[in-house]
Amino acid sequence: MSLSFTQLLSAFELDENINALTNFGYGVERETLRVLPQGKLSDKRHYRALGSSLTHPNITTDYAEPLLEFITPVSHSPEQTITQLEDIQKFTLSEINDELLWPMSMPCFVDCEDSIELAYYGESNIGKMKSVYRQGLKNRYGSMMQVIAGIHFNFSFSQDFWLKFQSFENNELPLQDYISDKYFALLRNYKRFCWLIPYLYGSSPALCPSFLKGKNTNLPFKKSPKGYVYLEYATSLRMSDLGYTNSEQSSLHICYNNLEGYVAGVQEAINLSSDKFAKIGVKVDGKYQQLNANVLQIENELYAPVRPKQVAKSGEKPSQALLNRGVEYVEVRALDVNPFSPTGIELQQVLFLEVFLAYCALKPSEELDCDQQNTLQRNMDEIVVRGRDPQLRLNDCGVEKSVQEWGVSIFEDMAYVAQLLDKANGVDKYFKALTIEKEKILNPNLTPSAILLDYLNNQDGSLTQLALENAHKFKDDLQSRDYQFFNYEYFKEQAQLSFQQQKQIEESDVLSFDDFLKEYFTK
Template sequence: MAFGQDEHLSSLTGIGRGIEREGLRVLPEGRLSLAPHHKRLGSALTHPNITTDYSETLLEFITPVSFDPETTIAQLQDIQKYTLSKIDGELLWPMSMPCFVDNDDAIPLANYGSSNVGQMKTAYRQGLKNRYGSMMQVISGIHFNFSFSQNFWQSMQKISENKAPINDFISEKYFSLLRNYKRYCWLIPYLYGSSPTICGSFLKNKTTTLPFKKSASGYMYLEYATSLRMSDLGYTNSEQASLKICYNDLDGYLDGVQNAINLPSEKFAAFGVKVNGKYQQLNSNILQIENELYAPIRPKQVAKSGEKPSEALRNRGVEYIEVRALDVNPFSDTGISIEQVYFLDVFITYCALADSPLFTYQQQESCDANMDEVVVRGRDPLLLLNDNGCDKSVKTWGSEIFEQLQKVATLLDSAYGSKKYSQAVANEQQKLLDPNLTPSAQLLDCVVNQNKSLTGIALQKAQDYRQQLLAADYQVFNEQYFIDAAIKSHQGQKDIENSDQVDFDTFLADYFGK
């Protein structure tokens, strides 16, 4: 492997990582908190680290980019420590699938204030509610943002003797990585899926063809499921299934996204757009905006003020990728463990280094089908996945992938002077050899075999994590940092509200007219 040479080895260091962790605020008895976003956390519109996602109740914690896994996890712990100290005894739900929810309509939409930007964010969420229901939108996940250093790309360009402009080369190689991720990402829910069972309230008023069983303790489950969050019950959009967005290159991908944003939907048109003076959605197209595209991974570029995500990508190419197939890990206080970060480093680096032929639509659909199978029956010993036309069991195909992951782990260990990467891969491989070691199997064992309450398990963990984090010292930030950030964010929201020059209708027309 050419990266093993001294001149290229050091370029493997300098991996940038950031984590976005979603978590519901719940009351100590296990019900959703209906309190608004706590003022002491700052403005959800402008705070750099603490915001909300779909609902006022669904918090999102965002770490800045760091180049050390331990720092990233410590940042998350600090953000959660501060948050837990300011939410009046509420807990952070430590699972992806929501707690008991009486009624979809009781889930409050996130409120970002009176500015045009704030109103747009809330109107977008009103559209999500009408299109998919609120329950789907209070599912929590982990987004793992990842980038290689400029030195890495320069080494890769030199090794491949490529003469293209560096930004074009980087975008091309990130798309090569994206295709490989789609080929192999079924492994992620197998290893880390933590939502094989759900509260029955989640299925209320939902039709499903999934063969659910009910535990003696009253929870719905699938015997071999890994991640119901990633199934048709969770973050999916049937209208998007026909889009055929291409992952072969940046232009093709952006054209596909642009097409979806402009493609009318008869189904969504039925809700209307502005009804009795209130926006029911931003528009009636298949995607209101780009963020509505549900995908297990996305190419990203930091957008400048007023710039749409796709404009940023088209103007400056791919800067990093966002991995979105991760359940919240209920066995970790931050929802993602340090071992997961090490494994993801190896997995994503493998996706970047391995050959990655261009996709046909049929091949891409086959990859999506593999994912669909693993999330609902990944631990089924009879399951066969399609590896480019060849049927393989999870164990057989997974073993082939792990053989390559071990080589990449050795390379990263050499670059970083550690054994942590090889250890992380060895630990995950045990789950392949024994499915009972997966978090999905462990949760099902508790709920089905030990007849425990899923809510009880979650609340105990939430209480334990609250106590641990509140008792711990700050590691990267400090309390004053968060106090100052909250004050600054409230002022930032006021400044945005005071700077608006046009009414909301005009603002929206300008936004979509660009």
């Protein structure tokens, strides 16, 4: 028995149920480039003091050696998540000499793509596989796309939340099956409404012109007085065709209606050959150029604004983990790095995202066919390149609506969720956070993308200078504060342990790399 949005709100508001709206899980993965004080990409390898990028639980690298990734453990407090991120960055800044953390999504000035060194993870088979995967990304899309940074926000509801939800609906499925179904309902609503995220938080409306070297684009770029290229109404060029997209993936039909359909779509993509990528070759003159010539080398290559997730065990593929144990949490991937925040994401954003994801879970969610998914993707595509255009109209179930018209109606619904979360937690922060974000719907000039373009065009500003000023300020602020969750000794110990773990992995390999890959892809 499915309940309406209003019925669910009323059920959760009862005294015996409202505590189920607490104890949610939070985590952040923050990417950032190491840069030199003058704003160029660092040419130094991953600092040994930061530990092994293969095995350290909190500090690793993404595509390239200078592209750091900070990972917080699961927390049940938004404030604690931000504190953990501050501690991780404080330690990192203490160990990288005079280098800075680039506070923007789009990269700093890069002379040549060949100067971007691929991340190295040691000599184990799994370490080599990670490096070959990145070699494949370089050959497929170029290195420049891979040094774009983003924020991934991980979120889960408590088991008590799902138990209450299931009891309200008198549903008799096994609990984990029910939870997975409900997370997929959330994902469908996320797809319906996720255009809000780049509109509210998109912070990459402009680029250093070095990023466009050798790129063909039909986007109508303009130039700022200092020579930066921008789109007048853009919000997040990181999420546009210039950033995390893959034209080969446009032919994929990955369904978000249920777990089995989603996994089947992902696994089909992993085994779907690509004529375009086959031209690169796999092992050329004895050296791997990519893991395979399929549309996706591995599942991580699927570029999506959100993913259903389950923690994978050693040797287990993400889709296998989902099939074996169901959905554990969702990973929001549509966030630009916030250039005005020391951690790339601020508490205000986390509070809004919590309200937004709870709304997506509580709002009834019909299944989506391919045409509907394509329509929702077009909404997203329009928002990232012209989200503040007053002439823009989005498609809501066949009805054209302005950003303001549709946005205000969504915020009216979310207000009920925010008030409920405030009541459950004995605070008033959720409704306050929502009120602040709603102002951006009513006034596009309050969005970070508009603020950045005003700085470039009306204040004769330099994007590089702004980034460096903020990077220096953030470094000073973080280094002047005390550790709050971790401490210096913890990070030194984890660095040492991570090298021991890497060595154990390397010594335990019994297969050649060729045989390891064969076994991995035939499992």
